[in-house]
Amino acid sequence: xxxxxxxxxxxxxxxxxxxxxxxxxxxxxxxxxxxxxxxxxxxxxxxxxxxxxxxxxxxxxxxxxxxxxxxxxxxxxxxxxxxxxxxxxxxxxxxxxxxxxxxxxxxxxxxxxxxxxxxxxxxxxxxxxxxxxxxxxxxxxxxxxxxxxxxxxxxxxxxxxxxxxxxxxxxxxxxxxxxxxxxxxxxxxxxxxxxxxxxxxxxxxxxxxxxxxxxxxxxxxxxxxxxxxxxxxxxxxxxxxxxxxxxxxxxxxxxxxxxxxxxxxxxxxxxxxxxxxxxxxxxxxxxxxxxxxxxxxxxxxxxxxxxxxxxxxxxxxxxxxxxxxxxxxxxxxxxxxxxxxxxxxxxxxxxxxxxxxxxxxxxxxx
Amino acid sequence: xxxxxxxxxxxxxxxxxxxxxxxxxxxxxxxxxxxxxxxxxxxxxxxxxxxxxxxxxxxxxxxxxxxxxxxxxxxxxxxxxxxxxxxxxxxxxxxxxxxxxxxxxxxxxxxxxxxxxxxxxxxxxxxxxxxxxxxxxxxxxxxxxxxxxxxxxxxxxxxxxxxxxxxxxxxxxxxxxxxxxxxxxxxxxxxxxxxxxxxxxxxxxxxxxxxxxxxxxxxxxxxxxxxxxxxxxxxxxxxxxxxxxxxxxxxxxxxxxxxxxxxxxxxxxxxxxxxxxxxxxxxxxxxxxxxxxxxxxxxxxxxxxxxxxxxxxxxxxxxxxxxxxxxxxxxxxxxxxxxxxxxxxxxxxxxxxxxxxxxxxxxxxx
Numbered sequence: 001x002x003x004x005x006x007x008x009x010x011x012x013x014x015x016x017x018x019x020x021x022x023x024x025x026x027x028x029x030x031x032x033x034x035x036x037x038x039x040x041x042x043x044x045x046x047x048x049x050x051x052x053x054x055x056x057x058x059x060x061x062x063x064x065x066x067x068x069x070x071x072x073x074x075x076x077x078x079x080x081x082x083x084x085x086x087x088x089x090x091x092x093x094x095x096x097x098x099x100x101x102x103x104x105x106x107x108x109x110x111x112x113x114x115x116x117x118x119x120x121x122x123x124x125x126x127x128x129x130x131x132x133x134x135x136x137x138x139x140x141x142x143x144x145x146x147x148x149x150x151x152x153x154x155x156x157x158x159x160x161x162x163x164x165x166x167x168x169x170x171x172x173x174x175x176x177x178x179x180x181x182x183x184x185x186x187x188x189x190x191x192x193x194x195x196x197x198x199x200x201x202x203x204x205x206x207x208x209x210x211x212x213x214x215x216x217x218x219x220x221x222x223x224x225x226x227x228x229x230x231x232x233x234x235x236x237x238x239x240x241x242x243x244x245x246x247x248x249x250x251x252x253x254x255x256x257x258x259x260x261x262x263x264x265x266x267x268x269x270x271x272x273x274x275x276x277x278x279x280x281x282x283x284x285x286x287x288x289x290x291x292x293x294x295x296x297x298x299x300x301x302x303x304x305x306x307x308x309x310x311x312x313x314x315x316x317x318x319x320x321x322x323x324x325x326x327x328x329x330x331x332x333x334x335x336x337x338x339x340x341x342x343x344x345x346x347x348x349x350x351x352x353x354x355x356x357x358x359x360x361x362x363x364x365x366x
Numbered sequence: 367x368x369x370x371x372x373x374x375x376x377x378x379x380x381x382x383x384x385x386x387x388x389x390x391x392x393x394x395x396x397x398x399x400x401x402x403x404x405x406x407x408x409x410x411x412x413x414x415x416x417x418x419x420x421x422x423x424x425x426x427x428x429x430x431x432x433x434x435x436x437x438x439x440x441x442x443x444x445x446x447x448x449x450x451x452x453x454x455x456x457x458x459x460x461x462x463x464x465x466x467x468x469x470x471x472x473x474x475x476x477x478x479x480x481x482x483x484x485x486x487x488x489x490x491x492x493x494x495x496x497x498x499x500x501x502x503x504x505x506x507x508x509x510x511x512x513x514x515x516x517x518x519x520x521x522x523x524x525x526x527x528x529x530x531x532x533x534x535x536x537x538x539x540x541x542x543x544x545x546x547x548x549x550x551x552x553x554x555x556x557x558x559x560x561x562x563x564x565x566x567x568x569x570x571x572x573x574x575x576x577x578x579x580x581x582x583x584x585x586x587x588x589x590x591x592x593x594x595x596x597x598x599x600x601x602x603x604x605x606x607x608x609x610x611x612x613x614x615x616x617x618x619x620x621x622x623x624x625x626x627x628x629x630x631x632x633x634x635x636x637x638x639x640x641x642x643x644x645x646x647x648x649x650x651x652x653x654x655x656x657x658x659x660x661x662x663x664x665x666x667x668x669x670x671x672x673x674x675x676x677x678x679x680x681x682x683x684x685x686x687x688x689x690x691x692x693x694x695x696x697x698x699x700x701x702x703x704x705x706x707x708x709x710x711x712x713x714x715x716x717x718x719x720x721x722x723x724x725x726x727x728x729x730x731x732x
Contacts, residue, residue: 152542164638168534175640176518182637185674187630198672264553271548272530272638274541306564308551 023084026340027071028332030091030133031055033108033160033283036067037329038074043086045337049078050329060111064119071124085126089336090116091133091328093160095178101130104178107196108160129339134181136331137281138165139172143334146327147277147319154275155327156183157282158262158291162204164269183269184208188261203265207258209237209284215257216240219250241287258284259294266295267302270312281321292320389450392706393437394698396457396499397421399474399526399649402433403695404440409452411703415444416695426477430485437490451492455702456482457499457694459526463544467496470544473562474526495705500547502697503647504531505538509700512693513643513685520641521693522549523648524628524657528570530635549635550574554627569631573624575603575650581623582606585616607653624650625660632661633668636678647687658686 024043029036038051051074056066071088075081094106101117103109120128131139138155147153154166162184166173173180184204185197192201193211205211213236220227227235227243243251266278285291299318303310321327390409395402404417417440422432437454441447460472467483469475486494497505504521513519520532528550532539539546550570551563558567559577571577579602586593593601593609609617632644651657665684669676687693 150542168539169537171535173534173639176516176642177640179678180638180640182640182674182678183634185672185678186634186637190630195672197674199668199675200671264556268549268552268634269638271552272546272635273539274543274546274548276542302565305566306551306561308548308563309565312545312548312551 023080024086025075025078025080025084026333026336026342027074027085027088028091028329028334028336029067029071029088030136030328030332031067031093031109032133032328033093036070037326038070039326039329039333040074040078040080041333043342045333045342048080049074051077055109060109060114063109063111063114064116064123067116068120068123071120082124082126085124087336087339088120088124088126088128089136089332089334089339090120090128090130091136091332091335092116092130093133096130096132097178098130098174101128103130127339129335131331131335132163132165132178133328133331134163134282135165135172135174136335137327138167138279138331139338140331140334141279141321141325141327142167142170143338144330146322146325147279150276152273152275154269154273154278155321156262156265156269156278156280158207158209158280158284159282160209162208162265162282166273166275168273168275183265186265186268188264203261207261207265207284212237212240212254212258212284215254216243216251219254223250225250237284238287241290245290255290256294259291260298263295263298263302266299266318267309267313270317274312275317277319278317279319279321281325281327285321286323288320288323389446390452391441391444391446391450392699392702392708393440393451393454394457394695394700394702395433395437395454396502396694396698397433397459397475398499398694399459402436403692404436405692405695405699406440406444406446407699409708411699411708414446415440417443421475426475426480429475429477429480430482430489433482434486434489437486448490448492451490453702453705454486454490454492454494455502455698455700455705456486456494456496457502457698457701458482458496459499461544462496462498464496464540467494469496493705495701497697497701498529498531498544499694499697500529500648501531501538501540502701503693504533504645504697505704506697506700507645507687507691507693508533508536509704510696512688512691513645516642518639518641520635520639520644521687522628522631522635522644522646524573524575524646524650525648526575528574528631528648532639532641534639534641549631552631552634554630569627573627573631573650578603578606578620578624578650581620582609582617585620589616591616603650604653607656611656621656622660625657626664629661629664629668632665632684633675633679636683640678641683643685644683645685645687647691647693651687652689654686654689 026041028039032055034055036053036055040049042048053070092103092106095104097104103111103114103116105112117128117130134155134157138153142153151170152168154164156164164181164183185202187199187201188203189201193205194200195202195205240251240254244255269278299313303313392407394405398421400421402419402421406415408414419436458469458472461470463470469477469480469482471478483494483496500521500523504519508519517536518534520530522530530547530549551568553565553567554569555567559571560566561568561571606617610621635644665679669679
């Protein structure tokens with residue numbers, strides 16, 4: 001991981017303060033499709049402040065201004081200032097080039113070739129490191145030992161898109177071009193629905209949130225059924241889970257199809273990587289057990305059909321990311337700490353208080 | 367990688383020879399389904415002798431005797447003896463536990479829970495390290511820089527089975543339970559032909575040698591066509607490539623289906639791992655261009671349909687393992703050298719003479 005100024009240059013050196021006054025804060029920023037979370041931690045990885053706001057970043061060239069404002073607000077909340085910050089870690093939902101601090105492509109944010117790292121450094125005067133959000137999250141889960149002290153860990157994120165992040169032999173696996181874990185575009189059905197990527201039948205085109213919703217809306221429109229279109233906001237995939245829970249058979253079928261597709265992805269990942277655990281997270285996974293049940297049923301079918309599959313798909317292989325694990329923003333803190341060579345510090349201490357749930361302390365910004 | 371006696375105990379110490387007389391040989395053994403190759407190298411990784419024999423190992427409890435005899439014959443050819451050997455590396459077509467020196471399961475050899483490492487050590491009096499053959503081969507290709515000096519490299523072996531080996535961030539990726547790369551059992555078609563593993567439509571059940579042959583034999587029998595059953599040996603998948611080359615449309619279709627399936631596997635591997643190159647090898651790949659052409663055509667279709675696929679499936683991503691690369695036995699030497707901490711030595715020197723092709727210097731043993 002590369003930052004944009006020497007990390008050895010401490011904030012105390014910059015500010016002419018003595019080392020005793022150096023608070024050495026580390027800031028994590030997790031930019032989500034709808035919300036951006038900021039976590040301010042001390043040198044030992046303990047949470048000092050947390051700030052959350054809707055992701056209302058405006059045009060790409062204004063994004064750095066908006067993010068810098070959020071960081072400054074979180075620092076004020078922590079009783080600190082820019083000069084106290086050692087490094088800022090940013091998790092971005094898209095492809096990033098950590099060496100250049102560039103967001104290569106973040107489709108859902110409308111960003112392309114955005115030099116977010118240097119832009120934030122210019123505004124905050126501090127080093128900034130960037131990473132893909134799923135990759136940062138799995139590193140955070142690993143370093144915090146959320147699922148134990150493991151040599152390997154995978155995170156399969158089912159949200160607006162589908163991708164995986166992996167820690168292999170204790171290290172974050174980025175791949176030759178920073179594209180490892182793009183499993184959402186593995187082809188499940190060569191004749192299936194067209195994916196945004198251009199191929200047909202990608203895992204993402206069947207099981208990501210927008211795919212689940214689009215199939216349900218199509219079916220409901222065709223049948224003249226489905227939940228009434230109330231409210232001003234367009235519904236998300238959660239509407240399909242709600243309809244299924246209310247007994248809608250079309251919604252149930254769509255969720256079952258998505259679950260079987262995700263189980264297929266889990267099997268492929270398990271075969272390819274042989275990971276200790278594959279954690280399932282992402283926005284769609286917030287539906288909880290109704291989301292997990294069809295995945296588990298399909299994995300059980302694989303196990304029943306094949307002794308090898310039963311061996312590969314160990315009972316404890318798949319774990320649902322616990323609600324409130326706040327994996328994204330802790331991941332952003334973790335990449336910042338790794339850039340400083342700080343190790344896991346108190347990140348993994350059992351005494352670490354559970355992360356505050358997003359709805360806990362929202363501070364509006366937009 | 368663990369051996370069964372301290373590797374620091376050199377052969378000179380064992381034999382009471384002075385260091386000047388210590389030849390410090392490293393032996394690689396590649397156990398194939400039909401042939402076993404032995405390579406004797408000096409300390410710098412230069413070939414001293416090569417020995418090849420049919421794999422006619424008899425019952426599992428006699429396998430170590432047969433392999434030890436081959437090793438001793440190769441050593442005699444090299445003008446050396448057991449006492450000159452630092453370590454023996456063995457590549458096995460199956461699942462191994464390197465820490466215990468056990469072959470957990472090698473279906474095609476009929477081995478299960480075979481303590482081959484300790485058995486060979488008992489017969490040869492030297493340390494023995496075991497590894498899966500595909501994994502050893504990819505490590506050898508990487509360390510010898512056959513495709514350049516790369517941070518990552520994959521090998522997809524299409525033979526009696528299908529599996530992959532990978533070097534990630536410069537290190538062999540074994541996985542949490544030594545099962546990384548079992549991509550042959552990823553499910554391409556949940557309603558496809560039954561795989562030996564129990565699932566339906568695994569990549570291996572469509573594109574491995576026995577699957578290609580079985581489909582052709584079925585089709586030929588049903589149609590009353592196909593090549594005449596001549597000779598005493600059962601035909602292999604090469605008979606299907608020969609028939610296709612002679613214009614048999616059934617054979618052509620089967621090879622095309624296999625090629626599309628392998629392209630699918632390449633895409634999945636490329637998405638999951640983001641490797642510098644994916645080398646395609648294994649017995650079926652020896653058919654060369656008739657084998658590669660349908661794979662390339664399908665990869666081109668992916669690229670034409672999807673800009674992302676075009677980016678993932680870079681033109682130089684897929685490489686055919688050159689004939690005579692002798693990847694298996696050099697892989698066995700490589701795992702032996704790695705166990706000694708010897709590094710790549712002369713393994714990668716451009717001056718390294720090309721490996722002798724298997725048919726070059728066969729010494730019958732069975």
